[in-house]
Amino acid sequence: MPRAPKYDRQEALDQAVRLFWARGYHATSLKHLEQSLNMRPGSLYAAFGSKESLFLEALDRYAATMFHELQGHIEREPTALDALKAFLRELVLGGTVGTEPPARACMIVKTLLEVSEDDEPLRSRVNALLGSMELAIEQLLKRAIAQGEIRPDTDPERLARVVQVQIMGLRTYAQRELNAGILEPLLADVFSLLDSYRPLPSTA
Amino acid sequence: MPRAPKYDRQEALDQAVRLFWARGYHATSLKHLEQSLNMRPGSLYAAFGSKESLFLEALDRYAATMFHELQGHIEREPTALDALKAFLRELVLGGTVGTEPPARACMIVKTLLEVSEDDEPLRSRVNALLGSMELAIEQLLKRAIAQGEIRPDTDPERLARVVQVQIMGLRTYAQRELNAGILEPLLADVFSLLDSYRPLPSTA
DNA sequence: GTTGTTATTGAGTGATTGTTCAAGTATATT
DNA sequence: AATATACTTGAACAATCACTCAATAACAAC
Secondary structure (H helix, E strand, O other), rough: OOOOOOOOHHHHHHHHHHHHHOOOOOOOOOHHHHHHHOOHHHHHHHHHHOOOHHHHHHHHHHHHHHHHHHHHHHHHHHHHHOOOOOOHHHHHOOOOOOOOOOOOHHHHHHHHOOOOOHHHHHHHHHHHHHHHHHHHHHHHHHHHHHHOOOOOOOHOOOOOOOOHHHHHHHHHHHHHOOOOOHHHHHHHHHHHHHOOOOOOOOOO | OOOOOOHHHHHHHHHHHHHHHOOOOOOOOOHHHHHHHHHHHHHHHHHHHHHHHHHHHHHHHHHHHHHHHHHHHHHHHOOOOHHHHHHHHHHHHOOOOOOOOOOOOOOHHHHHHHHOOHHHHHHHHHHHHHHHHHHHHHHHHHHHHHHOOOOOOOOOOHHHHHHHHHHEEEEEEEEEEEEOOHHHHHHHHHHHHHHOOOOOOOOO
């Protein structure tokens, strides 16, 4: 009885992620969206309700992808710290040479810095997403401590904040127009910061 | 013969900095500017040319203030490393309790993340400003090395990038809605990162 | 093929965007 | 006081903004 939609909702959302990630919320107009998602205003509003709710869905999808990537590294790498480093490396260098991401910087962080007091729904969603990302890092660090990769007297909650600062800083820095070969050593320096939380080599 | 302008250009620019810093470029409309600077469109355009060039002037003014603050700390603090730490502390905690800044995050970084390919004049200005800020940090680090505060085998250019990552990360993190007492220990952790570049205590 | 249901279309909504400009006003000099 | 200069005003501009809706088209069930 019903008529099947012509467009693929997931594909459309992916396009929305690319657009919003690249241009930000305010600088992305509905004309951009119509063109990029190949949908006319009527369909767009029937499917997503409003520009704001479309953005929220896109942001959630972006975050889900990021969580999924972290999970992948956790399963793939031998230790928790290796997983964290591999995750960081992918975030900062990911897609170099191959398919470039629409922006180096994190879409959630871009939104955090773009949004003001009167975009309240976006603000709170961003804070929630950052909170759960921090929690995921904290749990990963707890495993690293349990495995003896990190000193047992380390406060995982506190270190998780330091790690998030590094991610935000690195990815934002990577958004600059840089000469090649800058990011690798920068990443190495951050890795050695993480290594400084390892247990001291036994002096026995 | 001429008629003196009623408004104070510097004051108007300061207001523009506050507005643009808080709301970003795209989300700040001319209506906002007219109201906040208490100027009608004619005067605004006679004085600043366009929204974009006003933004560029505001951004330059913001950067000049930041450089000035760094210079102040350099003159005030006993050592180069102390100056860097005091600068960082002010950027992250500055104005707490007292007059709050319009945003925790750096206006230049906010612009870096907001601007896309087709805002070219803003893009290149942002990159230039970040470049000179990095250079200033590098020169400060060179002094720290010369004074023996930092190990002589340290690459100041490379460390300057690490420091800029810390600044970007900390100030962006501080933009989140956080419980009190989070930022102090975070700052301490970053300080101890800087301290790890100090010379090793002599084993003699 | 007919019917029922739902997606798609695209012109059109009022509001707001950045910007211009002719008219009016205030001041320093003479 | 008259004049010259330049700043201020605010209405109006075309363009764009996010969004709506009546008309049309397409498909599934019968």
